[in-house]
Amino acid sequence: MSERAKPIPQDTATGESTETEADESQSTDGAGQDSETEQQAENGDTAQAPPRTGATAVVDALETAGVEYAFGVQGGAIMPVYDALYHSDITHITMAHEQGASHAADAFGIVSGTPGVCLATSGPGATNLVTGIADASMDSDPMIALTGQVPTAFVGNDAFQETDTTGVTAPITKTNTFSSHADTVGRDVSEAFALANEGRPGPTLVDLPKDVTQAETDVEAIEPTTPDTYEVTERAEDDAVRAAADAIESASRPVMLYGGGVIKGDATEQAREFATEYEIPVVTTMPAVGAFPEDHELAMEMAGMHGTGYANMAITHTDCLIAVGCRFDDRLTGGIETFAPDAEVVHVDIDPAEISKNVHADYPLVGDAATVVEQLHEAIRAPPQTKKWRATCQQWKSEYPMDYRAPKDEPLKPQFVVEAFDEATEDDAIVTTGVGQHQMWAVQYWTFTEPRTWVSSHGLGTMGYGLPAAIGAKLAAPDQQVVSFEGDGSFLMTMQELSVAVRENLDITVAVLNNEHIGMVRQWQDAFFERRRMASEYHWCPDFAKLAEAFGAKGITVDDYDQVADAVTEALAYDGPAVLDFHVDPEANVYPMVPSGGDNGQFALEDDHL
Incomplete structure (x- = not known):
């Protein structure tokens, strides 16, 4: 049952409703008109709306961003935000533990392509989110965490359930913000939502002191917008693309290596078209599983520590590795000195920090995965000759099949x-x-x-x-x-x-x-x-x-x-x-x-x- 389904409380002895007078005043008569509102209309009065608060601004920012679900656990410092959610169309899913809330939000972001939202109170609520935030950070998943915090006057005094949440999460968030004023808290949330999904995705966090979410404000919500100082390179430099295209054209054993950035950058269609048109075998990392259909004849499936034998053979013997949205982590590469030892490396990534971080890129291409793959596609003048290489890859599939023994007299495999x-x-x-x-x-x-x-x-x-x-x-x-x-x-x-x-x-x-x-x-x-x-x-x-x-x-x-x-x-x-x-x-x-x-x-x- 979602948080919006709220049963009417009943007296435990009589089973009768225990609604307050204020609750009763909201019920309607047979004409559908609230009697108190009728009286006010007769007197020329109008009912006053509840004051707009920082918590209202937080929820309005989420609604403006199009958020449908939020995953969380209630608590003292985050309670004003939950009170604002009471009147919201956002469906809150109460999880059993804050770690569960962060993982659910993470998965929601992976599947939907839009940031998942998780909430927790201060202190242990916020620290229980840390594992899920770190998980989203490592995998570049779009997520926004909203954490309650003690009132600003208590910050630094070791108040009940106080934790330096922004300090704790600084290494594992794309950005985090300690919100300091009711007039800016809505903008803080909108900005965090935008940053979670812009460029290389990742988790963001806004820490919400209780006095900030309780204070009044008249500032309206804005659409999610990144700061003016935040820039993302969409297109790779033309000269670099031309050089990479020349390397691909002259390769005799090329391999496409698709990483998680292909999926997160919505580049699947472009990646599939490129590989199939130029008949280049495709290997994926584990986060990129599904980026290329594994039942396709060009699919070598996943490489790395527990990858297929044929994928690892293709990586080991390629002379041109075209890596897209891949960070070359150790579970993929094994020993760096033995990884793709004969290959010239074309590396496409939206994050320049990943280029040559682990594996040297001979042809670095910084930009959006879909855009840069299209640039390469347009730049190729003559496809590489891969017929013999593809036959070799098919032979490896036959030599190292993914099979297992399942004798009936042994336990279930x-x-x-x-x-x-x-x-x-x-x-x-x-x-x-x-x-x-x-x-x-x-x-x-x-x-x-x-x-x-x-x-x-x-x-x-x-x-x-x-x-x-x-x-x-x-x-x-x-x-x-x-x-x-x-x-x-x-x-x-x-x-x-x-x-x-x-x-x-x-x-x-x-x-x-x-x-x-x-x-x-x-x-x-x-x-x-x-x-x-x-x-x-x-x-x-x-x-x-x-x-x-x-x-x-x-x-x-x-x-x-x-x-x-x-x-x-x-x-x-x-x-x-x-x-x-x-x-x-x-x-x-x-x-x-x-x-x-x-x-x-x-x-x-x-x-x-x-």
């Missing part, structure tokens, strides 16, 4: 569960995940063909991200199926958000790949710490299906292969949240795997290869 869901859902179904082995199996064994259908925590690697993200994703795209893959350890971190999914009657499906371990840690301990499984094994795990039923969701337990298809069908058909507890092989590992800092071309396909 998690990969089989992912494939079963993929087969049973629509092409535009949205997948969210927590972090760990289940995340890797989900991205490896689901065939992604559309952008904004893969929602996960990449740079920060936040366990527990999947369920609250599914809530945000479903509200952003109510007509699309949403499946969240979680591990047992990851699910335990934020499973309280299941109460929100039930309350709001959200049709989401949670698949817990339950191996009774913190699986990725266990895999690394087995590989690199002589199987010393310290603090990675759960010797006891709750019954997740029963817990789901206790929350009011549908719960299903699955133990073997014969149960999978029916369970998946039943859960997807259920109108509301469903949780499936899949008891999977506790010894299953994620492969391919490149050891941290290793050579992408030397990936392991099984334990003995490490």
Whole structure:
């Protein structure tokens, strides 16, 4: 039930309404005319509107920006803003924990392409948002956080629930603001909203002292606008584009490397057209999954630590790497000295700070992804000759297929569960995940063909991200199926958000790949710490299906292969949240795997290869 659904309070003894006289004065007679208003009209009086406050300005700024949903948790210092939301058309989703609010807002921004909004009170409310803010920062996701703060006169005095929120979040926000006056607080929020999505997206924050949100103001809301000093380069320099185009034309083994910036920059269409017209194999980073259809013959899928063998081979042997919207993080590159060692690198990015930060760019192109790809497209005079190279890439696909053993006499394989869901859902179904082995199996064994259908925590690697993200994703795209893959350890971190999914009657499906371990840690301990499984094994795990039923969701337990298809069908058909507890092989590992800092071309396909 959303925050706007407010039941009439009743006397607990009599069951009769306990509305106050003020409440009763708002009821209407049979003619639909408030009696008090009639009397005022007869006397020539008009009812006074409540005074406009800083909190009103905050909410007006959100409404002017087109915000439909806000995710948060109430509290003392943020209470004036919530009071203003009472009269707003914005639907507030009360989350079980502020971290859940930040992840839901983050996912809403990923799926919708517009900033998600989260709110929390001062002190612990604000600090509980920090993990989600840092997550959005690492992944360049558009989000705005609004935090309550103690009155300005108390700031610095260690007041109750005081935290230096702007100081704490400065390293993990694109911008943050301590709002100091009721006349400027609306503009602060509008500006933060605009900055969250302009240029390279990211989280922004506005800290709202209680006296500022309670003070009166007559300043009206404005459209979201970035500061005059904020500039974004849209087009790359023509000479640089010409040089990069020449390099692409002369390449014999070119590879397109699409990063998350392709999706965030709405450049998917341009990226697909460029690759297909010039017949260049395409590799993606994990945040870019869905930027290029994985069922296309040019698709080499995801590269990096747990990328496909053929994607990593293509990266290792390319002579021209065209990277778009990619920050070259260590999970992609492995050891920098062995990453694409023979390649000239064309790097397109809207953030000049990313150019040559990790991998040297021979042809730096600063600008908007869609715009610069179009510039390159127009500049190419003769396409590269890729026939032989494409045949080599197809051969690698045959040599290093994404397959796995699934003997019937062994425990259920998690990969089989992912494939079963993929087969049973629509092409535009949205997948969210927590972090760990289940995340890797989900991205490896689901065939992604559309952008904004893969929602996960990449740079920060936040366990527990999947369920609250599914809530945000479903509200952003109510007509699309949403499946969240979680591990047992990851699910335990934020499973309280299941109460929100039930309350709001959200049709989401949670698949817990339950191996009774913190699986990725266990895999690394087995590989690199002589199987010393310290603090990675759960010797006891709750019954997740029963817990789901206790929350009011549908719960299903699955133990073997014969149960999978029916369970998946039943859960997807259920109108509301469903949780499936899949008891999977506790010894299953994620492969391919490149050891941290290793050579992408030397990936392991099984334990003995490490």
